[in-house]
């Protein structure tokens with residue numbers, strides 16, 4: 001982690017209620033995967049090319065329903081008002097100012113309409129995607145999709161790595177199983193079957209299938225990305241079923257502590273997709289050089305989760321800006337040092353394993 005990020009993390013930790021800090025920071029079970037996501041980047045090295053760069057590099061990338069100024073988007077994370085009173089509004093403004101995509105969590109503490117409005121107040125062309133957990137009641141899912149569409153979201157990101165909720169032992173120890181008084185998952189308010197004026201719980205269901213995903217795709221004109229893909233066969237199925245992108249992710253090590261690091265799962269997923277649709281990756285991205293490694297291994301862009309929360313908790317909108325500016329600056333520097341002009345110059349032949357002569 002760069003000193004800039006690590007300072008923000010330390011400030012965030014000092015400011016946050018320790019129970020909320022643990023919720024943000026923690027992972028499932030022994031938190032092996034949480035650490036592995038970061039360590040995986042350290043096991044690889046980049047082999048720069050020389051004498052082929054340019055003084056001004058092009059970092060922009062085309063994504064479904066968005067053109068981002070850099071290949072770094074904000075991964076969906078829940079409950080931003082626990083980090084800062086401005087919550088998702090601050091995150092949305094900072095992300096729009098950075099010219100990139102906010103994936104707004106279904107479990108946001110500000111309703112998606114207000115999140116998109118905050119982003120568009122900074123940049124009328126700002127892209128916000130809506131992250132969705134398919135709900136067992138299809139009518140509830142339909143309402144959520146409608147809310148995202150009405151808000152002006154430009155894509156849906158369906159998270160499919162949570163048939164059951166991960167066992168986060170910090171949260172169990174801390175007794176953190178509900179939001180404090182005055183906070184709510186605002187997108188879940190006034191839904192069918194829920195209490196009038198109140199919010200429904202987000203349900204995880206192991207009964208959901210590809211057919212449920214097909215129904216969502218058929219119900220909307222928005223591009224649909226699938227988040228939580230680790231097996232290459234699932235990536236192939238996503239292409240076959242007409243999805244618009246996949247996100248290689250183990251949910252930041254918060255779901256299953258026996259899976260590989262996200263980065264280690266990337267090459268086979270990228271090979272299975274074979275350029276048919278964009279492949280995003282999240283988990284453990286902490287440096288601009290991490291972004292470069294992921295792109296060289298086949299990612300179109302990466303998502304960052306916790307670093308954004310540390311920026312938000314430390315300094316609200318300004319803190320999130322700092323995180324995104326830092327990653328942009330570091331990534332641009334890494335691209336220059338690789339002899340790159342644009343993202344297409346980050347190719348697989350630049351990646352080698354540390355500790356093994358190649």
Ligand SMILES: Cc1cc2nc3c(=O)[nH]c(=O)nc-3n(C[C@H](O)[C@H](O)[C@H](O)COP(=O)(O)O)c2cc1C
Nearest residue numbers: 024075076077078105159251252283284304305306
């Ligand atoms: C506090 C927290 C809340 C999260 N909430 C969601 C969520 O609501 N929906 C979702 O799909 N992923 C959620 N995630 C997972 C992130 O989208 C992402 O996969 C992960 O944070 C990436 O790893 P990183 O934190 O190492 O960057 C959450 C992660 C954290 C840390």
Ligand SMILES: CC(C)CC(=O)C(=O)O
Nearest residue numbers: 077078105107202251254
């Ligand atoms: C409210 C939760 C479902 C958010 C989440 O995905 C997480 O905490 O990892």
